[in-house]
Amino acid sequence: MAELCIACRASTENRRKYDWVSREMQYLDIAQIVIEDIVARQLEPTAFICRPCWQRTERTHQRLIREAEQQADQDRDPSEVPNSRPISLILPGLLRAPNTANSCIFLHCTNESCRRVPENIIFRMVCRYSYFVPESARVCNEHVEQNLWHLLPVQDNSSEEFTAAQIMTIVSMLQRHITEEILDFEQYENIAPAEFHTWTGLTQDQFTLLLDSLPSLRTKKNKRTVLAAVLVKNRHAQFTLMTADMPEFVDFPRMDENELLLFALIVYQLKQAKSYYGEHVLDNGAFTNELSNELSNEDLAELQSNDLWMIRGRQAIAHY
Secondary structure, rough: HHHEEEEOOEEEOOOOEEEEEHHOOOOOOOOHHHHHHHHOOOOOOOOOHHHHHHHHHHHHHHHHHHHHHHHHHHHHHHHOOOOOOOOOOOOOOOOOOOOOOOEOOOOOOOOEEEEEOOHHHHHHHHHHHHHHOOOEEEEEEEHHHOHHHHHHHHHHOEEEEEHHHHHHHHHHHHHHHHOOOOOOOHHHOOOOOOHHHHHHOHHHHHHHHHHHOOHHOOOOHHHHHHHHHHHHHHHOOOOOOOOOOOHHHHHOOOOOHHHHHHHHHOHHHHHHHHHHHHHHHOOOOOOOOEEEEOOOOOOOOOOOOOOOOEEEEEOOOOOO
């Protein structure tokens, strides 16, 4: 008989799960929520807890902590608080996003439909870019899909000031992720949808369709992991900004207006250039074209070269 989850009582046979005794010993405060629940429901404990139930319990624990802190603030005598502003610390080398509760954290974004930034993205931002996104910050769906998180640290609205609560949030998040198991893409159905999309750029349904459309993978035992590895590598390769003062561009040809007319064939494109420039240029005068050399010959065997680079950029090609 398959083991049941201690919380939801569903079978854990084909689900990601944790050993309950180990979790209880490591995270007693969080486990206490589950214990109180099964006691109230008069259920017997089991040996495992499924990953969705554990994550849900973690969120409940964080919510209870926030509610307790808010209640303590409300009960505190104002005369005992000389300054109502939370004490903040400067952390050199670490930046954070502003508390944009009513707008997207990306500068100049006017999208109104925004949501919280998924924790797996916040974790990746801290580890890769030393950039923290607070819980009160929001992001629009469009920017989640575009995966341009590397642009946040260079925005002018970043801050080096952190409250004690924000520092504790970072520490707690790192502790949780350090103990997490490695993602198992052979059973990708058990990976949280938001986390799956963060790593691969696809929904699980899109991943299934792509997998079925690649006959070359059908004979491989770990075909799901192979496809996921390619997607993750292409999505998370380290890119660097291209700038005009890079040594590689010293001899890049400069064209005058007549040469540009010949290159563009007609004058229409040149007349549109000003509006294109205004749409894509950043505040510092740069574009977000980027380069990466994290690509091996095995990835693109048909390219006979020892110096392979990827270039990416997001530019509109027409105005309507």
